[in-house]
Amino acid sequence: MMELFISAFITLFVVIDPPGCAPIYSSLTTGASSEQRRTMAIRSVLVAAAILTLFGLVGEDMLRTLGIGLDAFRIAGGIMLFFIAMDMVFEKRTQRREDRAEKIRSTPEVEDVSIFPMAMPMIAGPGSIATVMLLMARTRGVEQSAIVFAALAANLVLMLLALLAVAPIMRFLGDKVEAVITRLLGVILAALAVQFVLDGLSGSIL
Template sequence: MLPELFISAFVTLFVVIDPPGCAPIYAGLTKDATTAQARIMALRATAIAAAILLVFAFFGETLLGALHIELDSFRIAGGLMLFWIAFEMVFEKRTQRREERADKVNADPEVEDVSVFPMAMPMLAGPGAIAAIMLLMNEANTTAETIEVFAALIAVLAITAAALVAAGPLIRLLGDRVEAVITRLLGVLLAALAAQYVIDGLRGSFAIAQTANGTLT
């Protein structure tokens, strides 16, 4: 059986990064590119997103410490952010915003390479994904669990790269209705995971407050 943390990390990152949702947008952004160009941009976008997420995975907590932000506070904020993403996914607001962003990029004739913007940032390594990887890294208490989180990230990014490379044929195969159903189901799952992050953050905050009160008394 797969480790519990790996499964949790995989589901969280898969839902937040949302390869099925990014594929149709990428297909629209690269409709004028050749197959080879689209493939190169897909792999480049995934690699850049991976680098961004790894930086926040390793140094995100240090950055929070420098800003004097408690990790439980970030956990609550991250959970609320993920819940908002879930809300948009269920009611198809996220797809609409991505399509509008893609239209703006397409409207600019000077923009040719979409691997950095908008694909790597903010579509793949957006605020939700950054918050998720930082929260998951905090859940990893051992070296083995850290490896599980990174393995889940690599797996999700590999699926994302494959989805982007096969974006055109995939969209023709699934159709808009199937994509909408999948997106809504993933949104409901993400909402539950986001609620758990908020609960954990509140529990941690109350525990710290109770410890502080006990120490003072």
Template sequence: MYELFASAFVTLFVVIDPPGCAPIFAGLVADAEPARQRALAIRASIAAFLILLLFALFGERLLAALHIELYAFRIAGGIMLFVIALEMVFERRTQRREQRAEKVRATPDIDDVAIFPVAMPMLAGPGAIASIMLLMARADGMAASLAVLGALAAVMAVTLATLMAAAPLMRVFGSQVESVATRLLGVLLAALAAQFVIDGLKGAFGI
């Protein structure tokens, strides 16, 4: 179970990418009081956790209702995660997040960024949703499922801590360290995505 927990934790951590979200969140809440910043971080993390938990518990039933084979979803999810990995390596994902954040900042009527764009799609985006569904599909038995859900809770706890410390961390480390970390995580995600595709192909062709 420890190996499954570790694998799920690494996968979700890489996909959600708290180090990459931290500077964008810091920019979104730069004008808010520290107490307001902490409240927004808590709301965003809880909302993202609930969204991902919903797909973790009922995602497989959704696939069944749509008559989608699990193997097909693994292949499609792996390809999608691989694309995300490429965007992380070449920093296109960070640029897109920053552009979305700029649009929100430019809209004076929007003062609560906890749900959009932080909780979704920054934290609980398509990649994270696909990842948690794939991990739950691979979990065999109640203990394995709890290990995956425990990894999700742990990643969201780390994400919450990262968002709450976003502003101080940016002052200490700067954008260069965040850029290097994002690229390294992208390489790791590419390998994990390839494994998802391999597992899907093996299952589909009975290898």
């Protein structure tokens, strides 16, 4: 069970990427008071938690309704995660997030960024939704499902802490350290993505 928790935690941590979202949140909330930042951080994590939990609980039933097999979803999700990993290794993902943040900053009427873009697609984006569904598809029984949700909860708590402590985190990490961490996590995610594809291929063949 501990092995499942560690595997799910690392996978979700790499995809949700609390250290990567923190600087984006800092740039989006420039000029906001400490109380406003805290309120938006809490709201964004709660909304993202609701979205990811919903897909974790009913995602498999939704796929079944659409006539999509779990093995097909594993392969598609693994390919998606692999592209995310490549973007992380070559820092394209960070650049896209910064570009998205710049568009939001340039729109004066947008003040509350907790729902968009923070909750979705920054935290509960296509990659994290697919990851939660893939992890849930690999579980057997209520106990294993609870472990996956515990790993998700732990990551969301880390996300909240990262958003609340974004200023000291940015001073501590710096751009170079963050780039190194992002690349290392990208390599790990690439390996996990390949494993998802292999699981899907194995299930469809057998």
